[in-house]
Amino acid sequence: MSAHPRTWEDVARIHGRRIYTFAYRLTGNPDDAADLTQEVLLRVRRGLDSFTPGSFEAWLWRITHNAFVDEHRRRRRRPTVPLPDEPDRLSAASTPAPDEVLASFRLGADIQKALLALPADFREAVVMCDVVGLSYEEIAEATGVPIGTVRSRIHRGRRQLREWLA
Amino acid sequence: MTHPADRLSAYLDGELGADEAAGVVAHLGGCEPCRRELADVVEARASVRGLPMLDLPADLGPDSAAVGARRRVRTWVGVAAAAAAIAVAVALGAPETVPVADLLGPHTELAQLGAAGVAP
Numbered sequence: 001m002s003a004h005p006r007t008w009e010d011v012a013r014i015h016g017r018r019i020y021t022f023a024y025r026l027t028g029n030p031d032d033a034a035d036l037t038q039e040v041l042l043r044v045r046r047g048l049d050s051f052t053p054g055s056f057e058a059w060l061w062r063i064t065h066n067a068f069v070d071e072h073r074r075r076r077r078r079p080t081v082p083l084p085d086e087p088d089r090l091s092a093a094s095t096p097a098p099d100e101v102l103a104s105f106r107l108g109a110d111i112q113k114a115l116l117a118l119p120a121d122f123r124e125a126v127v128m129c130d131v132v133g134l135s136y137e138e139i140a141e142a143t144g145v146p147i148g149t150v151r152s153r154i155h156r157g158r159r160q161l162r163e164w165l166a
Numbered sequence: 167m168t169h170p171a172d173r174l175s176a177y178l179d180g181e182l183g184a185d186e187a188a189g190v191v192a193h194l195g196g197c198e199p200c201r202r203e204l205a206d207v208v209e210a211r212a213s214v215r216g217l218p219m220l221d222l223p224a225d226l227g228p229d230s231a232a233v234g235a236r237r238r239v240r241t242w243v244g245v246a247a248a249a250a251a252i253a254v255a256v257a258l259g260a261p262e263t264v265p266v267a268d269l270l271g272p273h274t275e276l277a278q279l280g281a282a283g284v285a286p
Contacts, residue, residue, distance in 0.1 A: 017220065020222045020223070020226065030223070034225075131214060154175050155174065155175035161210040161213065166206075
């Protein structure tokens with residue numbers, strides 16, 4: 001059993017970067033990522049008091065998954081507009097050389113586009129595994145599917161990404 | 167012999183038991199297509215893992231003086247929209263039981279969340 005944060009501010013402080021990066025990789029733009037992150041933190045705030053001892057990570061990522069699914073359903077009901085090509089906002093902590101930054105923007109933008117082209121459940125499994133760093137078991141718990149399904153989504157998602165990026 | 171397929175990613179991620187992993191390794195020794203498939207998922211995994219982590223925007227974080235600012239702006243836009251909607255509803259002779267909360271949308275509560283973050 002892991003200790004869990006007592007307030008939503010603690011959650012934002014400790015897990016905020018991972019939640020926001022997850023949201024950005026899944027939505028592909030800063031506004032939707034911020035909305036999804038805020039929704040997650042709101043649900044955390046509402047649910048924190050009733051959190052029972054167990055895996056805080058599993059609880060947090062189940063909330064995050066549910067918020068993503070709700071947002072995804074909502075977006076499918078309204079007309080979509082093309083996403084702008086925006087470079088990633090790099091973490092202030094990293095200061096690579098300018099030419100490396102430009103190269104990483106181009107490469108990163110291609111990878112981000114490919115992620116967005118994946119089916120949502122493949123995209124979520126790949127991002128939870130390779131961006132958030134969850135185990136297959138944690139992803140299965142967060143998304144409510146068998147571990148075999150997680151394995152299949154990750155593998156098929158990666159193969160598709162490779163095909164598009166090659 | 168059955169190809170490992172999605173067990174290749176599980177093997178790469180250290181998600182297989184020792185016996186199953188040994189089976190995959192043995193298969194790879196004699197199967198060029200599966201070696202290529204493994205190389206593909208290695209590349210894809212490295213690409214996604216190479217994406218930078220992004221900082222939480224200041225107006226979403228708990229420590230900034232700007233907490234909730236983004237939401238408050240949106241809320242005032244929402245309030246203006248709601249006022250306009252009510253004006254239209256009244257003009258059209260609609261009943262006065264317009265659910266204002268619905269018109270305001272979810273951002274009101276989100277603004278309160280932001281405001282709560284400013285409190286000590």
